[in-house]
Amino acid sequence: xxxxxxxxxxxxxxxxxxxxxxxxxxxxxxxxxxxxxxxxxxxxxxxxxxxxxxxxxxxxxxxxxxxxxxxxxxxxxxxxxxxxxxxxxxxxxxxxxxxxxxxxxxxxxxxxxxxxxxxxxxxxxxxxxxxxxxxxxxxxxxxxxxxxxxxxxxxxxxxxxxxxxxxxxxxxxxxxxxxxxxxxxxxxxxxxxxxxxxxxxxxxxxxxxxxxxxxxxxxxxxxxxxxxxxx
Numbered sequence: 001x002x003x004x005x006x007x008x009x010x011x012x013x014x015x016x017x018x019x020x021x022x023x024x025x026x027x028x029x030x031x032x033x034x035x036x037x038x039x040x041x042x043x044x045x046x047x048x049x050x051x052x053x054x055x056x057x058x059x060x061x062x063x064x065x066x067x068x069x070x071x072x073x074x075x076x077x078x079x080x081x082x083x084x085x086x087x088x089x090x091x092x093x094x095x096x097x098x099x100x101x102x103x104x105x106x107x108x109x110x111x112x113x114x115x116x117x118x119x120x121x122x123x124x125x126x127x128x129x130x131x132x133x134x135x136x137x138x139x140x141x142x143x144x145x146x147x148x149x150x151x152x153x154x155x156x157x158x159x160x161x162x163x164x165x166x167x168x169x170x171x172x173x174x175x176x177x178x179x180x181x182x183x184x185x186x187x188x189x190x191x192x193x194x195x196x197x198x199x200x201x202x203x204x205x206x207x208x209x210x211x212x213x214x215x216x217x218x219x220x221x222x223x224x225x226x227x228x229x230x231x
Contacts, residue, residue: 009041013048021045036066044075052079067095070111074118086125093118116146123155132163150180154189161193169193184210188219200227 005028012021022045028038043058056079062072073093080089123138139156146152153176160169173190180186191206204227210220 006037006041009038013041013045016048018045018049034065036062036069036072039065040069040072040075043072047075047079052083055079063092070114074114077118081121081125090122093122112145116142116149116152119145120149120152120155123152123159127155127159127162130162132159135159136163150176150183150185154186157189157193161196166193166197182213184214184217184220188223191220191223195223195227200230203227 005024009021009024009028012018012024021041025038025042025045028035029042032038039058039062043055043062046052046055046058056076059072059076059079062069063076066072073095077089077093080086080092119138119142123135123142126132126135126138136156136159139152139159142152143149143156153172157169157172157176160166160172170190170193173186173193177183177186177190187206187210191203191210194200194203194206204224207220207223207227210217211224214220
């Protein structure tokens, strides 16, 4: 199958054929000097080469020519996050993200999931700094874009618990367990939440149910041993 110029460049970047990719990008920009895709690909290439200042410049150009260029927004916000420019990264991401919430959710599942991952990352950043309200807000956005993700809903439950909304956190995990009864991570986390409230009986029930499904589960075994030592 014949590849488009941008697909050919992406293939060269993935194969770490950087000189070839750079030449193809230069050729593309000669023909189309305002094409956001070529600036994005050059920014991506330079990020692989750790030329971050130049990468940021190219990604900004891509967004200048196409403010809704989602790949550029994601790539740029990740780089800015990595170098500690968190607020700037968040602002750029949220500006581009408006296009996702203005359209019908689910129109492009792959783009929705990529934005969901980014919201999850931003939520985790807030969580790490104990800014739980902002973390929950980001997790909500991530869940809206990817409702099938277990990890995001578990993390939102943890954020609820950190804010003192224990009943809400337990309800979240119980609902999730009902929807996905074979997912042992949910039962482990529900047990930990009960344990944190000194509700050892319910914690024990959750972890024993894990062992019923997976008799050699190390986490559940370790936690049950911990409870036995406390009896």
